[in-house]
Amino acid sequence: MKLMTRQAVDPEGRMPLMDHLRELRNRMIKAILALLVGTIIGWIFFGPVWDFLKEPYCALDASKDLNGKCSLVVNGIFSSFFLRLKIAFILGLVVSSPVWLFQLWAFVAPGLYRKERRWTYVFMGAAIPLFFVGTALAYVTVDKGLSIFLGFVPDDVAALITVDHYLGYVLAMLLVFGLTFELPLFVVILNLAGVLSSQRIRRSQRMIIFGIFVFSAVATPSxxxxxxxxxxxxxxxxxxxxxxxxxxxxxxxxxxxxPYEGLADDEASPLDLERIDAELDEAELGKDEKTSR
Incomplete structure (x- = not known):
């Protein structure tokens, strides 16, 4: 009954500001609940996740203490608790990502046309795999960077690296690699949008490659x-x-x-009726979808 009343008042399916705020509140609540459940799961599986994260460090000889065991140190009473909470939150963010991404998409999608939704699907379909490929490469190379600097530690000296310092280093590596792998995707998106041409990319190719190496030297933690x-x-x-x-x-x-080639200045340009009809159909479809909601 409420939906039919709204359709009768506004046939285009527009929502008042308060209705938008209520919908945003409901979707945020669902996303936060999903994140809370994911964090609980991360808290339960802290052990295997922490073993996975510290494996690159423990593979190094310099990570061994005087007793031959891999060790990291904490320098505060609450450091171990916050370490567990931080990893649980990060894992919960990853585990609950399908839910909060869907809630974000469900809030934005009604305002997009069918073509814009298709571009969003293509972007997300390429961005997510590229990000995970970047993080996988970062995980593989973490121990290489650590081995270079920890290799200067004398044999009779134990390297006392704090847990917070090591976790920050690993997370920075994962984020830097994952986000950097998204940069070429933005180049493609800008070209598809008509903002960046291939000719301009070719003219600036040397500077872009040089900039990539400079950025890689500055952005990597080590x-x-x-x-x-x-x-x-x-x-x-x-x-x-x-x-x-x-x-x-x-x-x-x-x-x-x-379609305008060969036309005189005072000659009327032809109309692309098929394109106009397609755009009108798409606009009508968007209105019908908004009204149905």
């Missing part, structure tokens, strides 16, 4: 040569793939017939 190359070389490869996709897209656009 700033060692191996970690820098491990981040820069795959990013350059992904950028080349993005430049190729931009070139193919621009060539496809150039092969389209120009």
């Amino acid at each position: 700033a060692d040569p191996f970690t820098m190359l491990a981040l820069a070389l795959p990013t350059v490869l992904l950028f080349e793939v993005a430049a190729l996709l931009a070139f193919l897209n621009d060539r496809r656009r150039a092969n389209r017939p120009d």
Whole structure:
């Protein structure tokens, strides 16, 4: 009855500000509850997750104490508690990501047209795998960067590295690698949107590659040569793939017939009736979907 009343008042399905705020509140509550459940799961499975995170460090000889055991130290009474809470929250954020991503999408999607939704699907379908590939590469290279600096520790000296310091280093590596792998995707999106042409990418290619190496040297926490190359070389490869996709897209656009070619200045331009009908149908479909909600 409430839905029919709203449709009768506003046939285009627009919602008042208070209704938008209520919907935002309900979706935030669902997302927070999902995050809370995920955090509880992360708290329960803290042991295996922590063993997985500290494995690159424990694989190094410099991580062993005087008794030959892998050890990290805490320098406060509550450090171990906050360590467990932080890892549980991060794991909960990952576990509950399908729920809060869906809630975010469900709140934004009614305001998008069908074409805009399709572009969002393509972007998310490429962004999520690229991010996880970047984090996987970061996990593999964590021990390489640590081994370079911990290799200076004398044999009769134990390296006392705090848990907070090590966890911050690992998380920074995962985020830097994961987010950097998204940069070539933005190049493709900007080209598809008509903002960045392949010709401009080709003219700036050397500067972009140089900038990638500089960014890799500055952004990586350890700033060692191996970690820098491990981040820069795959990013350059992904950028080349993005430049190729931009070139193919621009060539496809150039092969389209120009409806205004050969027209005199005082001659009326032809109307693309099929395109106009398609846009009108899409607009009507968007209105019907908003009204049904």
